[in-house]
Amino acid sequence: MSAPADLRRTDRQLLDRVEALLGNLPRTRVVRLPHPGIRLYAKMESENRAGSSKDRAAIWILREAVRRGEITRSTTVVESSSGNFALALAHFLNELGVPFVPVLDPNVNAATERTLRRLCARVEKVTEPDGTGGYLLSRLARVADLRAELADVYWPNQYANPDGARGHYELTAPELLDDIGRIDYLFVGVGTGATINGLSRRLGEVHPEAAVVAVDVEGSAIFGAPPARRRIPGIGSSIRPPLIDDAWITKVVVQSELDEVAGCRALLSSHGIYAGGSTGCVYAAITRHFEGHTGPEPVVAFLCADSGEPYADTVYSDEWVAEHLTPVATKGA
């Protein structure tokens, strides 16, 4: 999105390679989870190559940018990410031989940062929180510096790039709908809004009667609350991303980071699924929403957006939770 589209610049070999990557994405499994009162399905996005749902957004953005001549082999890609989008870009761009500079912040998981440092020759990490208590604006300022510093640069701008949402519309949603059939409720964690934008628009075309529940976290400004400090990467944002405006959302649920922790642990103990914080938040929202539900069993779907492994020392560590997410600390931040 940094350079104007110039189809004359399109690198045909690179386009073939990115098309091949797109054509060979793994089809992630949909699993049925026994749950009282509902028919619950989870799509295991942690089975993607870079380990999260962000692969679908990343590959669609890259393919479109290569097609438009905005990325060639002399381009450097720069992007702000708290983790998974950077991992997805790093994996794909490494295969394409295109340099990538991720801009991270202190909330990044240690394992994610290690992988990124292995895959990328240069990694930028901001240390100063912005005025909102988060780091997004600091990361975006560093991206702006890099765009000024580097000669041929492409910035995917995941918070506003409709191609990211298109990836979920074209890739994730059809798989989900093919595997489940009818969906009555879709619960989606929200960060940039790409996932909920793509999934909800596709679902709305096929099942307009379905409910789409957006799941956000306290301290996030996505749905109008003032931004405040958050510790767990994944969902939430210190800005309202424009991709939210075209999403089809019937209800918003906002939960605490302690709910994320509780949801992760419940998902692990009830279903043996070791998932990241955003998935725990979504699972906690589903459990709460359908507590005591009687009558016909609705079909409820959600994504397991990433694995719990990178969160072993945070969300799954009692010490970390006690130190960083005590109710007092959470409320006062």
Ligand SMILES: Cc1ncc(COP(=O)(O)O)c(C=O)c1O
């Ligand atoms: C684990 C996880 N869950 C949920 C999300 C939110 O997805 P989106 O940015 O498409 O709203 C992200 C985004 O990075 C994520 O990494």
